[in-house]
Amino acid sequence: MSEVFSAVATAVELVVGLDPDLVEIVALSLKVSLSAVLIAAMVGLPLGAAVALVKFPGRRGAVILLNAAMGLPPVVVGLIVYLLLSRSGPLGEMGVLFTPTAMVIAQSILVMPIIAALTRQTISDLHEEYDEYLCSLGAGHLQRISTLLWDGRFRLLTGLLAGFGRASAEVGAVIIVGGNINHVTRVMTTTIALETSKGNLNLALALGIVLIILAASVNAAAVLIGDAASKRYG
């Protein structure tokens, strides 16, 4: 028991003292996950909106596919990205395997369906409610889309937060394509996995604390945004 307590105490010290190793790992984690969310948003937002608004054969299937892809197992995504990026793979030329770039790619793939599916849901709900009214005003395509995006902005933001939550908490994909190389590709989750297996609980716990705070803050932010939006705009 006392061993655990002392580990917790050391962990808190590391966090409070802004231990350089810890800071480096946390910074890389944030950099990778935020980049992944950014890229996923650039694809997912327009894709989700398009699936919501454009009628095309097989749209129902596309919706099901997007929603199913939200549950992609991270290790499998990691494996596929690994195969694509490995020296003999189709994208091996890029030489990015075991770099943060590979980790960003893998997390983007994990996050994109979440953002796209939540965007589709948001935009299609609003579209159903607003469309006839907007048509009655003689609004053009761009005006209609911008109205939907604007009125859905808080829910869309919540989708981005959900994507960030998923990216920052996953370990399976980044450990495969990043390789958990010290000072190069070590992020919070992979370090926790490694240090725990080595029996070095101090750093693992310290990172655990940071990760919990991060995840809790992201979720709290999502709730607060939702509350504020519904209070302000009904």
Next chain:
Amino acid sequence: MDERGEQRPVMPLEVSDLSYVAGGKILLNKLNFRLEGGVRTVILGPNGAGKSLLLRVCHGLLQPGSGNLSWAGRTPSQAGRDLAMVFQRTVLLRRTVSDNIAHTLGIMGVARQERSSRIDTALKEAGLSDLADHPARTLSGGEQQRLSIARARVLRPRVLLLDEPTSNLDPGATAAVEAMIRAADADGTRIIMTTHDILQARRLADEVLFLHKGRLLEHTVASKFFADPDTSEARRFLLGELLE
């Protein structure tokens, strides 16, 4: 620079052999009528008669399956913003009261510096000035309906189509909405509205179109319709016996 009050020629509405079929059912059945304008028109009929459908077809939101409809020789889409619609179920944007109106002005391309004075005028007419910064969707039913009407009127339409503007409102809120409708009428905006409320039709109608199961059974001046309707359906409807 308000164009209201200025005399604008009325647009007669000409409907011939108009039918609308959906789901294998004939929902509007060979309607023929001509509305000259200059008077308040009430489309009356029980639930499911096809009132909302007819209004949507008149506005151009729905295309008729067959037959013709023209506003002074123009199709509804050519008539464009001469026609404004207030829906049976209000659609309010997730924005403040004044931003709901600002949105319409933006769609119309009204210059920014002109918007705020037009918003103020519209809110004053609707009696909503004090609620300008409230979220529109938290307003009471009556306030929401008044906002919808005010928002439609900033389009400065020649014809205002209102679909059951007071269903679900209490007498006080109904009176406030009817006052807005009268004000629009007095300003020269032509009123075509639906209702299943006989008393409301008595209060507002100059002419009545009586619709039942997708058929136009009567088209007469209101006084005649209420005193001596031609069809037994209308008689039973006025007695409260025709429910569907």
